[in-house]
Amino acid sequence: MMGDPLAETHGLCRSFADGNRARLPVLFDINCHIDARDHIALVGVSGSGKTTLLHILGGLDVPTTGTVAWPALGQRETLRPAKVAFVFQRPSLFPALSVVQNVALPVLLLDGRGDAVAAALDLLDQFGLLDLAEKLPEEISGGQAQRVAMARALITKPRLILADEPTGQLDSAGAHHLLDIALYLVGESGAAFVLATHDEAVAARLHIRWSLDAGRLSTDVLPREAHQ
């Protein structure tokens, strides 16, 4: 039997002030849930609300009306970085820290465990980035930085990973390579994985498809075997 969902929303709406006292509606009446082992592609044209929805599901933003909750994970304040990890669309590595320090950081912040660096090196190795371990973020390419950010998201073995266009700066082979490793690692841990993307070939590898069209969500679940 399926346990409690990791995340769920009911009647979620989000609007932003547009500077003119009017509200700009971005998400309308979103009802969705995420279970363990769900692999979800979140698709939609630019401006359709993908980042806004991911931020709310990650507890980084709150709905204007309606609800979001994490029944299997607990209160919003306790989600990150141990239970929910986020891969941001824009570069998010700390510029003063080396690649390996960036990847180890979430574990160091959590409990200062002595094996954080070893775990970070192991993950970098799996992503084919070991040679870059001692480099600073400014010394690596945008695509390499996206792979480092994905490694950093996975280091705490979170139950839910929310990734905002993590393959946007990679060529097709690089995008599929990143997905190969990420899907292997989330498959091992049983985590759920939500990936916003414009790339149909990337989206087609995930068995659940969420489409946002001008802030409205439709979902489509396909047989898992046909994917990956």
Ligand SMILES: Nc1ncnc2c1ncn2[C@@H]1O[C@H](COP(=O)(O)OP(=O)(O)OP(=O)(O)O)[C@@H](O)[C@H]1O
């Ligand atoms: N903090 C904010 N204040 C005002 N408007 C915002 C804010 N954040 C997002 N928006 C608006 O909400 C809409 C949806 O933005 P969002 O970034 O969620 O779209 P997206 O689907 O992720 O786009 P892209 O694919 O280009 O990243 C856009 O019109 C954007 O301008």
